[in-house]
Amino acid sequence: MRFLIVGAGALGGYYGGMLLKGGADVTFLVRPRRAAQLAKQGLVIRRADDEFTTPVKTVRAGAIDGPYDVVLLACKAYDLVDAINDFAPTLSPGGAVLPILNGINHIETLAARFGRERVLGGVGMVNGELTPEGVIAFRLAADTHISFGELDGQPSGRCEEIRAAFAAGGVPSAVSERIMAEMWGKLCGYAVAATVATLTRARAGEVAAAPSGAAFVAATFAECGRVIAAEGYPPPAEIEDFVRGLYSRLGSDYRPSIAVDLEAGRPTEGEHTIGDLVRRADRRRVEVPILRAALCNLQIYEARRRARL
Amino acid sequence: MRFLIVGVGALGGYYGGMLLKGGADVTFLVRQRRVAQLAERGLVVKRADGEFKTPVKTVTAGAIDGPYDVVLVTCKAYDLDAAIDDFVPAPGPGGAVLPVLNGINHIALLSERLGTARVLGGVTLFSVVRAPEGEIMVPGHGNGQTLFGELAGEHSARCKAIHAALSAGGVPSTLSDNIVAEMWAKFSGFAAAAAIAVLTRARAGEIAATPAGAGFVDATLNECVRVTTAEGYPPPAAITDAITDMYRRAFGEIGSDAAPSMLFDIENGRPTEGDHVIGDLVRRADRLGVEAPILRAALCNLQIYEARRARVCATFLQARARAARHSGFLELAASRSDFSCMPGGPGACRPSPPDEGAGHAGPSCGRARIATCAGGKPGNHRSSEHAAGGRHAFGRQ
Numbered sequence: 001m002r003f004l005i006v007g008a009g010a011l012g013g014y015y016g017g018m019l020l021k022g023g024a025d026v027t028f029l030v031r032p033r034r035a036a037q038l039a040k041q042g043l044v045i046r047r048a049d050d051e052f053t054t055p056v057k058t059v060r061a062g063a064i065d066g067p068y069d070v071v072l073l074a075c076k077a078y079d080l081v082d083a084i085n086d087f088a089p090t091l092s093p094g095g096a097v098l099p100i101l102n103g104i105n106h107i108e109t110l111a112a113r114f115g116r117e118r119v120l121g122g123v124g125m126v127n128g129e130l131t132p133e134g135v136i137a138f139r140l141a142a143d144t145h146i147s148f149g150e151l152d153g154q155p156s157g158r159c160e161e162i163r164a165a166f167a168a169g170g171v172p173s174a175v176s177e178r179i180m181a182e183m184w185g186k187l188c189g190y191a192v193a194a195t196v197a198t199l200t201r202a203r204a205g206e207v208a209a210a211p212s213g214a215a216f217v218a219a220t221f222a223e224c225g226r227v228i229a230a231e232g233y234p235p236p237a238e239i240e241d242f243v244r245g246l247y248s249r250l251g252s253d254y255r256p257s258i259a260v261d262l263e264a265g266r267p268t269e270g271e272h273t274i275g276d277l278v279r280r281a282d283r284r285r286v287e288v289p290i291l292r293a294a295l296c297n298l299q300i301y302e303a304r305r306r307a308r309l
Numbered sequence: 310m311r312f313l314i315v316g317v318g319a320l321g322g323y324y325g326g327m328l329l330k331g332g333a334d335v336t337f338l339v340r341q342r343r344v345a346q347l348a349e350r351g352l353v354v355k356r357a358d359g360e361f362k363t364p365v366k367t368v369t370a371g372a373i374d375g376p377y378d379v380v381l382v383t384c385k386a387y388d389l390d391a392a393i394d395d396f397v398p399a400p401g402p403g404g405a406v407l408p409v410l411n412g413i414n415h416i417a418l419l420s421e422r423l424g425t426a427r428v429l430g431g432v433t434l435f436s437v438v439r440a441p442e443g444e445i446m447v448p449g450h451g452n453g454q455t456l457f458g459e460l461a462g463e464h465s466a467r468c469k470a471i472h473a474a475l476s477a478g479g480v481p482s483t484l485s486d487n488i489v490a491e492m493w494a495k496f497s498g499f500a501a502a503a504a505i506a507v508l509t510r511a512r513a514g515e516i517a518a519t520p521a522g523a524g525f526v527d528a529t530l531n532e533c534v535r536v537t538t539a540e541g542y543p544p545p546a547a548i549t550d551a552i553t554d555m556y557r558r559a560f561g562e563i564g565s566d567a568a569p570s571m572l573f574d575i576e577n578g579r580p581t582e583g584d585h586v587i588g589d590l591v592r593r594a595d596r597l598g599v600e601a602p603i604l605r606a607a608l609c610n611l612q613i614y615e616a617r618r619a620r621v622c623a624t625f626l627q628a629r630a631r632a633a634r635h636s637g638f639l640e641l642a643a644s645r646s647d648f649s650c651m652p653g654g655p656g657a658c659r660p661s662p663p664d665e666g667a668g669h670a671g672p673s674c675g676r677a678r679i680a681t682c683a684g685g686k687p688g689n690h691r692s693s694e695h696a697a698g699g700r701h702a703f704g705r706q
Contacts, residue, residue, distance in 0.1 A: 199508050199606050202613045210612035212591070212605055219602045278521065289528040289603045292521055293508050299519035300511045 376401020
């Protein structure tokens with residue numbers, strides 16, 4: 001089974017590295033700069049006191065050897081269209097795309113391009129970041145679980161094979177019969193943390209310390225929950241517990257990936273996640289005042305970012 | 310008629326100057342350090358129709374030579390309690406206290422401490438700014454309205470006298486028979502503008518240029534009107550519509566530099582009226598069972614801002630005390646708000662302009678610049694060093 005990892009950031013780098021560790025045939029599709037970095041220092045994953053380094057195969061867009069059986073799509077949402085164009089020619093006839101992006105609407109984009117039967121759903125739980133030195137560093141040591149599955153929930157040989165490859169690399173993984181619901185649940189949690197981070201520009205501990213912090217987080221969760229419930233996927237209680245937990249520890253320096261992007265002046269996945277939820281809410285006539293505020297904030301950020309370029 | 314002006318920021322300077330121009334007997338209640346400055350420079354008010362320069366009488370707390378017929382309160386809300394301590398001996402029998410603060414709950418505080426009979430209501434529907442050199446700039450022709458009146462609505466002799474004094478100085482004003490409703494209307498608009506600015510850290514024009522901007526502005530205005538309606542001051546009143554329209558228009562103009570005063574306070578690391586305005590509305594909404602998600606988000610944001618500000622101030626004051634101990638800069642340590650501080654970075658501390666506006670800076674720390682903003686890196690926002698000098702503001706500045 002040949003894997004092509006698209007994007008060697010925190011998610012793609014970690015899961016690709018673990019697949020390699022387990023003996024899978026793995027190639028990374030990366031930009032020239034990252035390719036040079038990987039050629040020089042290998043793929044470096046730092047997790048708590050543990051560091052894993054491995055040499056990796058990389059290819060560049062336009063020079064991809066194919067075919068690949070699985071494309072693990074771990075790019076940022078705003079790079080999705082470019083990424084699709086890059087890897088599309090290399091997908092084998094029976095091959096599958098396994099996206100682990102935040103958000104939900106990339107599923108429709110991929111299905112429209114490749115056909116629904118070639119698209120899997122996926123959720124990766126890694127909370128890490130790619131440091132400027134090219135090291136994948138984890139912020140939360142605990143969970144690196146990955147779930148994936150056929151969009152219709154049916155068991156399949158390819159999903160079992162993928163699971164076996166992850167298991168060989170020591171990644172906790174599961175084939176899900178309800179991957180769409182899991183993706184919606186993840187989107188809900190992501191959107192709450194992203195909205196809170198956008199509107200406060202603060203670490204979780206600062207929000208926890210504010211007298212109105214807990215009520216604000218609860219109101220944000222309620223809003224996100226209303227939208228995804230209207231889409232047919234009421235949020236499971238554990239997502240709410242998880243989010244409340246994130247924002248209840250004084251002194252916590254947790255920040256979601258969007259905060260990393262905002263602080264670094266990079267593009268964000270705001271339109272793909274928060275923007276998507278706002279547009280869905282508008283279509284379904286669900287009120288989302290907090291999400292809309294966050295979207296407006298992110299649009300101002302983007303306008304300023306573009307003006308600086 | 311003797312006026313005592315409390316708060317020598319932009320608004321206090323404007324009203325005091327114009328009243329003087331009209332021939333009223335005006336005294337400014339100031340801190341000791343402002344006495345010499347005002348004596349030396351006088352007060353300068355610039356308007357499109359000309360410049361007015363006048364010497365002023367000042368008095369410091371503890372030396373109030375009452376009684377005064379009118380105490381015009383223009384300080385910031387967070388300074389009000391301390392300000393009341395200072396001016397409480399001022400109003401004579403039948404004397405009035407006329408506050409022109411944003412928000413509503415200062416009326417309860419003033420009534421409690423001075424007696425309801427003394428307290429009037431007031432609203433300013435314009436902005437004035439104070440340039441770094443101290444002169445008061447009045448945008449446009451200075452035709453912005455001041456509304457005021459007895460809380461019970463009657464046209465009293467003292468209100469008529471105030472009206473006459475303001476008119477003599479060229480300040481357009483209306484004696485209102487419904488001032489409490491007018492204050493609520495202004496409150497809802499100002500709170501919406503403040504919440505919008507807090508959550509975006511942007512000026513009106515940037516918000517107007519975003520696809521989500523209009524929807525966000527409407528949702529915020531609606532939320533504020535919901536709370537004030539639940540308080541018994543519903544929108545059908547023409548005034549509320551006029552004010553929400555004003556804010557809707559203000560946030561609808563692409564490229565506009567307009568922003569409420571709270572944004573300037575945040576950009577300059579000053580304390581804000583957030584709790585008095587937004588916090589008060591959130592607490593009212595909670596009591597009334599009205600949803601206020603945007604206001605709550607803004608309140609949380611402001612609480613984080615204040616917590617950072619307090620940390621920066623504490624660090625700065627400790628460092629300054631250390632520096633004073635080690636290098637004998639006792640004079641430096643003794644002065645209070647002569648330095649501004651920014652978190653981190655070289656050259657973080659530098660002299661600040663001579664005065665920050667309100668006469669009662671409270672336990673503030675000069676201008677602790679706080680690095681949160683809607684764009685780019687922390688601390689990378691557009692500076693508003695000249696926030697008090699020419700940027701267009703709406704609401705009370």
